[in-house]
Amino acid sequence: MTSVLAPPPAGSGLKAVPGVGGVPYIGSTIAVMRNPIGTARKRYAEHGQVSWGWLLGQRTVTVHGPEGAEAVLVNRDKAFASGPAWSYYIGPFFNRGIMLLDFEEHLHHRRIMQQAFTRPRLRAYMDAMAPGIVKGVEAWRPGGGFTVYDHVKQLTLDLAADVFMGVELGDAERARVNGAFIDAVRAGTAYVRFPVPGLRWHRGLQARKVLEEFFYRHLPAKRRDGGDDLFAALCAAESDDGERFTDEDVVNHMIFALMAAHDTTTITLTSMAYHLAKFPEWQERLRDESLALGRAELDYADLDALTGMDMVMKESLRLIAPVPALPRKVVKDTSLLGFHIPAGTIVVVPMLSNHRMADWWPDPDAFDPGRFAPERREDKVHKYAWSPFGGGAHKCIGMYFAGMQVKSILHQVLLRYRWSVPGLYEMPLDTTSLPSPKDGLPVRLDRLEQSR
Numbered sequence: 001m002t003s004v005l006a007p008p009p010a011g012s013g014l015k016a017v018p019g020v021g022g023v024p025y026i027g028s029t030i031a032v033m034r035n036p037i038g039t040a041r042k043r044y045a046e047h048g049q050v051s052w053g054w055l056l057g058q059r060t061v062t063v064h065g066p067e068g069a070e071a072v073l074v075n076r077d078k079a080f081a082s083g084p085a086w087s088y089y090i091g092p093f094f095n096r097g098i099m100l101l102d103f104e105e106h107l108h109h110r111r112i113m114q115q116a117f118t119r120p121r122l123r124a125y126m127d128a129m130a131p132g133i134v135k136g137v138e139a140w141r142p143g144g145g146f147t148v149y150d151h152v153k154q155l156t157l158d159l160a161a162d163v164f165m166g167v168e169l170g171d172a173e174r175a176r177v178n179g180a181f182i183d184a185v186r187a188g189t190a191y192v193r194f195p196v197p198g199l200r201w202h203r204g205l206q207a208r209k210v211l212e213e214f215f216y217r218h219l220p221a222k223r224r225d226g227g228d229d230l231f232a233a234l235c236a237a238e239s240d241d242g243e244r245f246t247d248e249d250v251v252n253h254m255i256f257a258l259m260a261a262h263d264t265t266t267i268t269l270t271s272m273a274y275h276l277a278k279f280p281e282w283q284e285r286l287r288d289e290s291l292a293l294g295r296a297e298l299d300y301a302d303l304d305a306l307t308g309m310d311m312v313m314k315e316s317l318r319l320i321a322p323v324p325a326l327p328r329k330v331v332k333d334t335s336l337l338g339f340h341i342p343a344g345t346i347v348v349v350p351m352l353s354n355h356r357m358a359d360w361w362p363d364p365d366a367f368d369p370g371r372f373a374p375e376r377r378e379d380k381v382h383k384y385a386w387s388p389f390g391g392g393a394h395k396c397i398g399m400y401f402a403g404m405q406v407k408s409i410l411h412q413v414l415l416r417y418r419w420s421v422p423g424l425y426e427m428p429l430d431t432t433s434l435p436s437p438k439d440g441l442p443v444r445l446d447r448l449e450q451s452r
Ligand code: HEM
Pocket: 082, 098, 099, 100, 110, 256, 257, 260, 261, 262, 264, 265, 268, 321, 322, 323, 326, 327, 388, 389, 390, 391, 393, 394, 395, 396, 397, 398, 399, 401, 402
């Protein structure tokens, strides 16, 4: 049965948001978690671009399609706040991370943080991560049942110590910090959302303490000595108006940035590895491209030259958007594509399913990197048709960093290994949190005869 979210104000000319309430607090949560794309398609077919339902305990409006994504993310009326929406999931563990700030305050932090992502800084991060990538990839053990996701996750975590923290860690300290980081991330998807000793939420709070203690301890040396890592960059960052981060800001932003960077990059590489295993002709094309560069290590300038890799990355980000949905809380009554949205509502932009809408993408479920080739550019159909990095004020600040890291890693893998999956294999995705393979993506990994 269709029920409306709230009657629009008389004379406003706005429409009421239709939807299916279902069981209060639960609604379509289980269906969305199990099959986000199928559920979104059904809902779009039944109710159109804007509809509401219960999701994860909240009355939630889902706005399908790029027009809605643009309206929410560009946020001209300043009606959609990121902080209160994201805090529901990750607030206690990623307190005062930049994505949890809004409007003027967010802009103030963003202006300073931008200085840690300038081109010279990115070049320095790329140089800093290169030896760790070679060492990590070289240590992989070829054979059957090589789980790509687990290995890439470990590699990106190890790289974070070099390029994010820039701190020499002993094995025990590394394990302690990495463990705390993993617990903080996991806590966001806890079912029991209050601290019971031994359960995820409690472990997340403990982990936050470990991370804070770690960063505060190393902060004075970072401020004093500088360096080519993100931690040093945040300590030194200064906006054009001379604003700088306090110690507390640096610690909060470091903990958040680690989280924002880690799973997203891991998922992107896993998705690329999966598609390259399913479509070996693309794997060979990318390997030829990497070999043709004639250099063991990528330069910053090479990133644009790897055109096949760029298309595969874009297509993999389209098919599996690492951040599957972007939530916002409505802070004042507003309108969205002609619908009345009352203050207090949660609005979600479902990036994962938006990228698979047949109204915007020909053959939306097919892996076809050529759709991003200059002569096709199917993403040009709308500015927000392809938006794995979001848009507007909160658009991913690490977008170029991500491209740099993903391409640097894949280049080294292509030069050393060939990998495959059985013909009928389909990667089973766990979509209860950020999308990841339930089975870790087991492949057969073979060392190339002549690695370079
Ligand atoms: C392929 C990898 C990545 C993807 C798909 C991705 C995606 C996103 C998305 C969709 C948002 C916006 C969320 C929203 O508006 O609600 C975002 C924000 C953000 N990302 Fe990324 N991200 C990636 C990698 C990174 C990396 C490597 C870093 C850091 C080095 C990073 C740092 C951030 C930060 C700090 C924000 C918050 C920006 C703000 O609120 O102003 N991300 N990311």
